[in-house]
Amino acid sequence: MVLLYAFYAVVSINCAYFFLFSKFSFLKPTPKKSIPNFPVSIIVCAKNEAENLKKNIQLWLEQDYPKFDLILINDASIDETLEVMESFSETDPRIQIVNVRNNEAFWANKKYALTLGIKRSKNTHLLFTDADCRPASQHWVSEMVSHFSEEKQLVLGYGGYEKQKGFLNKIIRFETLMTAIQYFSYAEVGNAYMGVGRNLAYTSELYYANNGYMSHIKVPSGDDDLFVNEAATSENTSICFNPESFTYSAPKRTWKSWRRQKKRHYTTAKLYKFKHRFLLGLFYVSNLLFWILAICVLVSDSWKIGLGLILFRFIIQYLVIGKAAKKLNEADIIPLIAFYELFLIFNQMSIFISNRSEKNATWK
Known part of the structure; x- marks a missing residue:
């Protein structure tokens, strides 16, 4: 019986998380707002991304938004990244180039490069993506920045x-x-903890109010999630999940x-x-324990009750995760x-075990 009670507790924790995730999965889109007219800076930091820039710069420039510039940061690349940026800037005055050279204090540090790019911007509203990211539509900028407000x-x-x-x-x-699903759900209940630099927007006021990336400037990663974890509040954060606002990258092969x-x-x-x-740790541990205890329960005398709990948990999971997958165009x-x-x-x-015995790597 102890095993069955433990399994019941784990399934309950699992379902509690699925209930949290349902806050996003079953969230209805907000009514379409009019296109903002404030100026926006699209900021892209690139390190040895010449080939991706050849494909994506034009897509960023073709955005259907009245006022924006494109700040391209060459982060000490050794390929033709800078040359590609300069070739596009010759024909489009909206492009500004920030050429970053390595220095002893901030060697191969993306946050240092981004800081220089943000300082170059004269606009208050900043939209970030990566060099290998293409927008899903010409309305990417307008959809993302439509969620800005005096509060957000x-x-x-x-x-x-x-x-x-x-x-x-x-x-x-x-x-x-x-x-x-997790970072959208946590943000929806007023407890935002991360975002992804492939598609993230914030104001320069928020950036400077939080001293930029200074609290974690020496950490190779985290220009996106660590900044959000530090700067986000229940009042200042919004989520955007219109399919036209998505960005897509080529996955690792x-x-x-x-x-x-x-x-x-x-x-x-x-x-x-x-x-x-x-x-986050409890979610992972509860999932791990579910699979371990599920096997133990199925070979015990209480296997019928255990099977019922397993099926119940899977039904809830498929309803919640499946709904979110459809919303984010991942139905397959x-x-x-x-x-x-x-x-x-x-x-x-x-990966966790491996990371405990290795030093952090640079961002590229």
């Missing part, structure tokens, strides 16, 4: 990955989906490169506020949600 100074968007063949692609997109990326990202989680570390992931979850649990465990 921070807008969280969705940065997805392109759909390709293969199991790795499904895992990458499932992990990205689950991350988005090898397991090694994806795991390296995840290992870098996970190193910032230990710097989150304690309440966020606790809640739905059939194997449980399998992807199990795979990610053990992959995340191996």
Whole structure:
């Protein structure tokens, strides 16, 4: 009976999190606002991204928004990144180039490069994306910045990955989906803890009020999630999940490169506020315990009750996660949600163990 009670408690915790996630999954879109007319700066930091810039600069410039400039930051690239930026700037005055050279104090530090780009902007409203990200539509800028108001100074968007063949692609997109569901849901209940630099907007006032990235300037990653974790409040944060506001990046093509990326990202989680570390950790642990205890219960005398709890948990999971997957255009992931979850649990465990014995890497 002790095993059954423990399993019941774990399933209850799982379902409590799914209830939290339902705040986003079943959230109705806000009514369409008129297109703002305040000037916006799109800020892109690029390190050895010449090929991606050739494809994406034109897409950023084609945005259907009345007033914006494009600040391109060359972060000490050794390829033709700067030359590509300059070739586009020759034909479009909206482009401003910030050429960053490495220095001893901030060697290979993306936050230092971004700081220089933000200081270059004369506009209050800033929209960030990465060099390898393409906007889903010409209304990306207008959709994201329409969520700004006198009170809302921070807008969280969705940065997805392109759909390709293969199991790795499904895992990458499932992990990205689950991350988005969590940060959107926490933000919706007034407890925002992160955003993604592939699609993030905030005001320069908020940036300077929080001393930029100074509290974590030496941490290689975290220009997005650590800044949001520090600056977000229940009053100043909004979310944008209109499909026209999404951005898409090319996913990693090898397991090694994806795991390296995840290992870098996970190193910032230990710097989150304690309440966020606790809640995120409890979610992971409760999922891990669910799978372990589910096996134990199914081979016990209480297997019928255990099977009922398992089915109940899966039904709730598929309803909530499936609804969010459709909202974020990731519906093809739905059939194997449980399998992807199990795979990610053990992959995340191996990354966590590996990270404890390695030093942080630079952002590129």
